[in-house]
Structures are given as structure tokens and as C-alpha cells.
Amino acid sequence: MSTGIRGQKGTRKANPIVNLAWVPGNRFFWDGRASSLEEQALGPITNPIEMGHTAEGVVAALEAIPGYRPYFAEAFGDDRITIERVTRAIADYERTRLAGNSVWDRWRRGVDERQVTDQIRLGTKLFFGRAACNQCHLGQDLTDGQFHNTGIGWDAAAGRFADEGRAVVTARDADRGAFKTPSLRDVARHAPYMHDGSIATLREVVELYNRGGTPNPFLSAKVFPLGLTDEEIDALVAFMEALSSDVPFETPPTRFPQ
Numbered sequence: 001m002s003t004g005i006r007g008q009k010g011t012r013k014a015n016p017i018v019n020l021a022w023v024p025g026n027r028f029f030w031d032g033r034a035s036s037l038e039e040q041a042l043g044p045i046t047n048p049i050e051m052g053h054t055a056e057g058v059v060a061a062l063e064a065i066p067g068y069r070p071y072f073a074e075a076f077g078d079d080r081i082t083i084e085r086v087t088r089a090i091a092d093y094e095r096t097r098l099a100g101n102s103v104w105d106r107w108r109r110g111v112d113e114r115q116v117t118d119q120i121r122l123g124t125k126l127f128f129g130r131a132a133c134n135q136c137h138l139g140q141d142l143t144d145g146q147f148h149n150t151g152i153g154w155d156a157a158a159g160r161f162a163d164e165g166r167a168v169v170t171a172r173d174a175d176r177g178a179f180k181t182p183s184l185r186d187v188a189r190h191a192p193y194m195h196d197g198s199i200a201t202l203r204e205v206v207e208l209y210n211r212g213g214t215p216n217p218f219l220s221a222k223v224f225p226l227g228l229t230d231e232e233i234d235a236l237v238a239f240m241e242a243l244s245s246d247v248p249f250e251t252p253p254t255r256f257p258q
């Protein structure tokens with residue numbers, strides 16, 4: 001779970017910021033409630049348990065720091081600070097964060113297969129074959145941009161979802177407990193997993209799929225027991241690890257405009 005102001009815990013894990021310049025369906029957040037990165041950027045600023053600010057408050061705070069003005073002038077032609085400009089700047093920054101050129105990509109592009117183990121090859125075959133992960137994780141970023149119920153967050157004792165997911169936006173029964181398929185790019189670099197951060201390792205994620213997800217009344221028909229052996233589970237993990245890009249994480253700045 002992501003931590004906001006005064007150490008408050010949100011109910012969902014933050015989405016990784018990677019390869020967001022082109023997102024299938026243009027739906028952001030785990031439940032797809034935002035339709036642009038700009039809209040998504042505004043969310044945490046005003047969310048009471050994330051930053052707990054207001055749009056006006058953010059603008060006033062930035063206006064009080066002269067060091068920001070030249071940046072706005074450079075980016076937008078004049079130094080006026082508006083919430084639209086703030087969210088546009090954040091969104092454009094996010095669009096520059098890319099992942100690719102992994103061991104797996106270099107192999108698939110025919111550039112270099114020296115680091116591709118037999119385990120990675122087997123994992124690839126299973127992912128796009130018998131394990132059928134590519135029913136939902138597909139394309140360049142290994143996501144269909146759609147919403148599916150894998151049973152994460154189903155509370156069997158209470159007979160309800162801890163979080164209704166996509167249904168919060170659509171109010172459709174079919175969307176109850178459904179969340180957006182996350183991209184698997186760089187996935188080995190950002191545990192824990194799932195919208196609620198409830199799964200610690202990639203191996204446990206695959207074990208859950210192998211059992212057929214968490215049973216609940218709205219479970220996707222695309223999630224079913226897979227009958228994978230231990231060796232095959234390890235191979236799927238190795239495949240996902242091979243998706244890690246060689247781009248170092250950005251170090252956050254320690255000094256800010258004054």
C-alpha cells in the first residue's frame with residue numbers, strides 16, 4: 001500500500017510510472033477512473049490521504065517560490081502558474097519514463113540472445129501458450145488495458161470485495177472486483193504486487209494463477225487452474241524477470257527551486 005501525508009495508508013498500491021505515453025484504452029488508475037495522465041496527476045494532489053492539497057493551494061504554494069517561474073516560462077511561453085500547467089508538466093515528465101531493451105526484448109528483436117536461458121525460453125512458451133497469461137497481458141507492454149476479476153481482494157468470510165474496483169466507476173455487476181491489467185514491464189523491480197500490494201513475490205503471483213485465482217462470484221472465465229509444475233512456475237518467474245529494462249531508476253532531486 002502506498003503511504004501518503006501523515007503516514008496514512010491508501011487502499012491501493014501506486015501504479016508504476018513506466019511506458020505511459022501510449023496506454024491502450026487511455027484509462028488510468030487501477031479502476032480506469034482517469035482518462036488522461038493529466039487527470040491522473042491531479043488525483044493524488046487533491047486526494048485527502050495522499051497529498052491532501054487543493055488545486056488552488058498548489059498554485060499558491062508554487063507562486064510563492066520565485067525559483068519555479070523560469071521553468072514555467074520555458075515550458076509554456078510565459079510564467080503564469082495554473083493547475084493545468086502543473087498537471088501537464090507532471091504528465092509530460094511521466095511520459096518520458098520508459099522501460100524496454102530487456103534481456104527478453106534483445107532476444108525477440110534478434111539482437112542478442114546470450115543471456116537467454118532455457119528457463120526464460122520455457123517461461124515465454126508457457127506465458128504465450130499453455131498458461132495463457134497473454135489472454136490479458138499482451139502487446140508491447142503486456143497489458144490489454146482492460147479490467148478483469150482475478151479474485152484479489154475478495155473477502156471470503158465476509159462474502160464481499162474489500163474494493164469493488166472497476167465497478168466503482170461503471171456500477172456494472174460484471175466489473176465487480178475487476179482491476180486494470182497491469183503492464184509487466186519492469187515488474188520484477190516493483191514488488192509487492194496487485195492493486196492492494198497483497199502479494200509479496202512473483203512466484204506467489206504465479207502460484208495463485210496456478211490454483212485458478214481466488215474463487216468469487218465474479219471471477220473471470222479466463223482465470224482457471226493451470227496444472228503447472230514447480231519447474232514451470234519458476235520458468236514463468238524467470239520470463240518476467242527477463243522483462244526488466246536496463247534503465248536505472250531515477251534518483252529523486254534533493255534540491256528544489258527556491
Ligand code: HEC
Pocket residue numbers: 127131132133134135136137147148149150152178179180181182183184187192193194195196202205206209210220222223236240
Ligand atoms: C483474466 C486476465 C488475466 C490473466 C489470464 C492473467 N492476468 Fe495477470 N493480472 C491481471 C489483472 C487484472 C491483474 C491485477 C489484479 C489486481 O490487482 O486485482 C494482474 C496482475 C498480475 C501481476 C502483478 C503485477 C503488478 O504490478 O502488481 C503479475 C505479475 C501477473 N498478473 C502475471 C500474470 C501471469 C504470469 C499470468 C499467467 C499465469 C497472468 N498474469 C494471467 C489479469 C490477468
